[in-house]
Amino acid sequence: INAVDCDAVVLGTPxxxxxxxxxxxxxxxxxxxxxxxxxxxxxxxxxRFLSERGLT
Incomplete structure (x- = not known):
């Protein structure tokens, strides 16, 4: 993240x-x-993703 040329970091996580x-x-x-x-x-x-990989 620090290496990216940007003005701010936008966080949409809790x-x-x-x-x-x-x-x-x-x-x-x-x-x-x-x-x-x-x-x-x-x-x-x-x-579906989890089921196809046997993770359910």
Whole structure:
């Protein structure tokens, strides 16, 4: 992350990664909402992925 030429790091995760990483850029936290409108939805895609790999 530090090697990337950017003005800020945008984090869309619930964790505060800057607590665990030494970042040389400002960090901005964002939130988002996922509204699925098509099938397969994310749950089906992840379930299929795990099932195909014998992980369920």
């Amino acid at each position: 964790s505060h990664l800057e607590r665990f990483l030494k970042l040389n850029k400002p960090v901005v936290h964002v939130s988002f909402e996922l509204r699925e409108t098509t099938k397969p939805d994310l749950e089906e895609i992840v379930s």
